[in-house]
Amino acid sequence: MTLLEKIQSKTARVGVVGLGYVGLPLAVEKAKAGFYVTGFDIQQDKCDKVNRGENYIGDVVPEELTQLVKSGRLKATTDFDEVERCDVVALCVPTPLDHFKQPDLTFVTACAGEVAKRAHRQMLVILESTTYPGTTEEVLKPIFEAQGLKVGEDIHLAFSPERVDPGNARYKTKNTPKVVGGCTQTCTELARTLYETVLDAPVCVVSSPKEAEMTKILENTFRIVNCALANEMAVICHKMGINVWEVIDAAATKPFGFVPFYPGPGVGGHCIPIDPYYLTWKARAYDYHTRLIEMAGDINDDMPAYVVRRLQDLLNDREKPLKGTSVLLLGLAYKGDIEDLRESPALKVWDELEAKGAKVFYHDPYCPTVKRPQGTESSQALTENLLRRTDAVVVTTAHRCNVDYDLVLRESTLVLDTKNIVVKMATSAESLRGKLHIL
Numbered sequence: 001m002t003l004l005e006k007i008q009s010k011t012a013r014v015g016v017v018g019l020g021y022v023g024l025p026l027a028v029e030k031a032k033a034g035f036y037v038t039g040f041d042i043q044q045d046k047c048d049k050v051n052r053g054e055n056y057i058g059d060v061v062p063e064e065l066t067q068l069v070k071s072g073r074l075k076a077t078t079d080f081d082e083v084e085r086c087d088v089v090a091l092c093v094p095t096p097l098d099h100f101k102q103p104d105l106t107f108v109t110a111c112a113g114e115v116a117k118r119a120h121r122q123m124l125v126i127l128e129s130t131t132y133p134g135t136t137e138e139v140l141k142p143i144f145e146a147q148g149l150k151v152g153e154d155i156h157l158a159f160s161p162e163r164v165d166p167g168n169a170r171y172k173t174k175n176t177p178k179v180v181g182g183c184t185q186t187c188t189e190l191a192r193t194l195y196e197t198v199l200d201a202p203v204c205v206v207s208s209p210k211e212a213e214m215t216k217i218l219e220n221t222f223r224i225v226n227c228a229l230a231n232e233m234a235v236i237c238h239k240m241g242i243n244v245w246e247v248i249d250a251a252a253t254k255p256f257g258f259v260p261f262y263p264g265p266g267v268g269g270h271c272i273p274i275d276p277y278y279l280t281w282k283a284r285a286y287d288y289h290t291r292l293i294e295m296a297g298d299i300n301d302d303m304p305a306y307v308v309r310r311l312q313d314l315l316n317d318r319e320k321p322l323k324g325t326s327v328l329l330l331g332l333a334y335k336g337d338i339e340d341l342r343e344s345p346a347l348k349v350w351d352e353l354e355a356k357g358a359k360v361f362y363h364d365p366y367c368p369t370v371k372r373p374q375g376t377e378s379s380q381a382l383t384e385n386l387l388r389r390t391d392a393v394v395v396t397t398a399h400r401c402n403v404d405y406d407l408v409l410r411e412s413t414l415v416l417d418t419k420n421i422v423v424k425m426a427t428s429a430e431s432l433r434g435k436l437h438i439l
Contacts, residue, residue, distance in 0.1 A: 002122070003087060003122045003123070003124060003156070003190060004189070004190060004193060006087055007087075007088070007124075007190065007193050007194050007197060008193060008197065010033065010034040010035050010197065012035060012087035012088050012194075013035070013036050013037075013038070013085055013086050013087050013088070014027075014030050014035045014036070014037045014038070014086060014087070014088045014089075014090070015037070015038050015039075015040060015082070015083055015086035015088065015089040015090070015115075016030070016037060016038070016039050016040065016089075016090045016092060017039075017040040017041075017089060017090065017091050017092060017093060017111045017114075017115065018040070018041060018091065018092035018093040018094075018107075018111070018129075019039045019040075019041040019043075019046045019047070019050060019076060019092075020057070020092070020094070021057055021059070021164055021166060021270065021340070022092040022128060022129075022162040022164050023039065023041075023090070023092035023093075023128075024039065024050070024056075024057045024060055025057060025059050025060050025164065025172065025173040026090060026092060026128070026162075026173055027039045027074060028060055028061075028064060028065060028068060028074065028173075029173050029174050029198055029199070030198050031068045031073040031074040032064065032068065032073075033197055033198040034073075035073070035198075036072070036073055037073060037074045037075075038074075038075055038076070038077060038082050038085075038086065039074065039075070039076040039077070040076070040077060040078070040080060040082070040083070040111075041076065041078065042078060043078075044078055046076065047076035047077055047078055048076075050065070050069065050074070050075070050076035051069060051075060051076055052069075053065055053066035053067075053069040053070065058166055058167060058338055058339065058340075059164070059166060059167075059168075059172055059173070080114045080115070080118060081118060083114070083115050083118040083119070084118045084120065086123070087122070087123060087124065088123070088124045088125075088126070088194060089115055089123065089124070089125050089126070090125075090126045090127075090128055091108065091111055091112060091115070091125065091126065091127045091128060091129060092128045092129060092162065093107040093108055093110075093111050093129050094107050094129070095107065095108060095129045095130055095131050095274075095278075096274065097274055097277055097278075101277045101280075101281075102277075102281050103131065103132055103277075103278050103281055105131065105135065105139060107129075108127070108129055108131065108135070108139070108140070109139065109143065112125075112127075112139075112140050112143045112144070113143055116143045116144045116146070116147050116149075117147065119144060119147060119149055119155055120155075121149065121154045121155065122154075122155075123155050123156070124155075124156045124157075124158070124187070124190045124191065124194065125140075125144070125155065125156070125157050125158075126157075126158045126159070126160050126180075126191055126194075127140060127157075127158075127159045127160075127209075128159075128160055128161065128162045129162070130161060130162065130216050130217075130220075130271065130274075130275050130278070131213060131278060132213065132217070132278040132279060132281060132282040133210045133213040133214045133217065133279075133282060134210055134213070134282065135159075135209075135213060136157060136158070136159040136183065136209035136210075136213065137183060137208070137209055137210070140157060141157060141183060144157065151183050151184070151187070152183055152184035152186060152187060156182065156183075156184070156186060156187040156190050156191075157182065157183045157187055157209075158180055158181060158182035158183065158187045158188060158190070158191035158209065158212075159180070159181055159182075159209035159212045159213055160178055160179060160180045160181075160191055160195065160212060161179060161212060161213070161215060161216030162216075163176045163177075163178075163216075163219075164270075166269075166335070166338045166340050167335060167336070167337055167338040167340075173199075174199060174200055174201070175199070175200050175201050176199075176201055177201045177202045177203070177204060178195045178199060178201060178202075178203045178204065179203075179204045179205075179206060179212050179215050179216075180192050180195060180203060180204070180205055180206070180212060181205070181206040181207065181208050181209045181210070181211050181212030181213075182208070182209065183208070183209060188205055192205055214279075216275065217275055217276065217278060217279045220271045220272055220275040220276055221275070221276040221279060221293055223261075223271075223272050224267065224272050224273075224275075224276050224293065224296050224297065224300065225292060225293065225296045226259065226261040227261055227263075227264075227267050227272065227296070227300055228295070228296035228297075228299040228300050229261065229296075230244075230248065230261040230262055230263045231263045231264070231299055231300060231303050232299055233247070233248075233263065234263035234439050235306065238310075238439070243438070244263060244439075245262070245420045245438065248260050248261075248262060262419075262420070263303075263418075263439055264303065264345065264418055264419055264439070265303050265304055265307045265345040265346060265348075265349050265396050265418040265419075265439075266300055266301065266303040266304050266345025266348055266349075267300045267303075267343075267345060268334025268335070268342065268343040268344040268345050268346075269334045269335065269340065269342055269343055270340075270342050270343070273297075273300070273343045274343065276290075276293045276296075276297065277293075277297070279293065280293055280294055303345065304345050304348035304349045304351070304352050305352050307349050307352075307394065307396075307416070307418055307439070308322075308349065308352040308353055308356065310416060310437075310439070311327070311353075311392060311394060311416050312356070314392070314414060314416060314437060315391070315392065315414070318414070320391060322353070322356050322357065322358050323356060323357030323358065324357060324358070324359065325358050325359065325391040325392060326358070326359045326361070326389065326390050326391045326392075327353055327358045327359065327360050327361075327390070327391065327392050327393075327394060328360075328361055328362065328363060328380070328386070328387070328390045328392070328393045328394070329346055329349065329350060329360060329361070329362040329363075329394055329396050330362070330363055330364075330393055330394065330395045330396065330397070330399075330403065330408065331346060331362075331363075331364050331395060331396045331397020331398070331399050331403075331419075332344055332346045332347065332362055332364040332367045332370055332379075332396070332397060333346070333364060333366055333367055333397050333399075334346070334397070335397070335398070336397055336398040336399045336400055336419075336421070337366065337399055337400055337401050338366060339366040339367055341367060341370060344397075345396065346362075346396035346397055347370075349394065349396055350362070350372075361377070361380050362377070362379060362380065363379050363380050363381070363382045363386075363403075364379050364397065364399070365379070365399065365401075365402035365403065366399070366402075367379060382403065382404060382407065382408070384407070384411050387407065387408060387411035387412045388411055390412065390413075391413065391414065392412075392413070392414040392415070392416065393408060393412045393414065393415045393416070394415075394416045394418065395408075395415065395416070395417040395418055395419055395421060395422060396418055396419070397419065398419035398420075398421040399421070400421070400425060403425070405421070405422050405425040405426040406426050406427055406428045408422065408426075409422065409426050409428055409435070409436060410428060412435060413435060414435055414437075415435055415436045415437065416437050416438075416439070417436060417437065417438050417439065418438075418439040419439075420438050420439070422436060423436070423438075
């Protein structure tokens with residue numbers, strides 16, 4: 001039986017390397033589609049949780065995970081020798097930036113090397129990790145061909161960018177359209193067939209891995225640039241005494257030519273603060289300086305400091321110095337109603353406040369603890385007593401659930417809302433007393 005026939009008949013054994021926000025949902029969907037799936041991770045704790053049917057990713061339905069494990073469709077291991085039994089392997093590992101905002105492909109090359117040592121003929125390997133254009137062909141392909149496997153003949157290699165949006169109620173792994181680009185036509189066809197078998201969404205085929213890699217970079221560059229525009233508009237509007245949130249909502253009534261983006265304390269998550277810099281780095285090899293992207297990054301990076309400056313001005317109006325002031329951060333996650341702290345701008349606001357001598361603590365119903373340089377901090381219970389002894393509350397995450405905004409308005413003396421969530425969620429009229437300020 002050919003590899004294509006194995007995929008079509010769902011008899012191909014599938015491996016997923018990396019059981020995080022991308023890998024675990026993907027492994028679950030492939031198992032739900034009827035494949036036998038093995039998840040690989042270097043963290044024993046994650047593998048143990050999967051094998052017990054314990055979910056740790058918000059976008060995975062716990063009952064589905066438990067049932068798949070019980071049925072034998074899904075298992076997890078730290079033993080990469082199991083790769084030898086797989087016909088298809090998806091690589092879903094982190095691709096962070098280093099201290100100089102340059103790509104760090106350590107995880108990609110390490111896991112590709114482990115897979116390549118155990119790879120066999122008629123195997124499909126798909127990279128899902130976001131990276132710069134050229135990675136699949138320039139970095140991964142040589143790793144596999146060094147094992148004597150010719151890509152496109154002995155082994156098949158493709159790129160298909162992950163499009164995970166944690167907490168998105170409408171679009172999950174199952175129904176989000178996929179983009180695939182293989183090193184050869186056969187590579188592309190195999191990857192396309194796999195995703196069409198697994199997903200309830202269209203699969204868009206592009207000419208090569210480079211087009212697929214650039215697709216993901218463009219998607220998130222679009223977002224970082226528009227986030228920067230919204231943030232710059234917020235700064236300008238504040239200086240001019242204009243409500244930027246009203247302006248954006250009014251502009252969004254235009255049915256064409258405008259996509260609403262909203263300001264905030266910065267940008268966070270696994271994509272927007274990182275992915276565009278993969279392109280800026282790669283562009284230098286072509287003697288091109290990505291001015292717009294880097295300027296957008298600078299604007300967004302300055303927002304945590306801008307939030308602190310705004311708070312400092314509000315405290316000055318009350319004849320209070322920021323130094324020694326107690327500040328409650330309401331929300332630490334990078335977006336509302338999830339527990340994800342990756343690149344969260346709230347943590348950067350915290351750093352800025354502490355650097356100026358403020359006493360900072362936080363409340364987040366989704367993040368009970370957080371590791372800080374001085375140790376682990378815990379979320380404070382949101383009580384009348386807490387708010388009354390707090391000099392200022394800074395809303396840094398737009399949690400819609402599990403936060404009593406009426407209590408916050410009633411008991412706080414000063415609230416700076418960087419997400420414009422309080423007015424939307426509170427039912428009281430306390431905001432009219434002048435204690436609530438928006439970014």
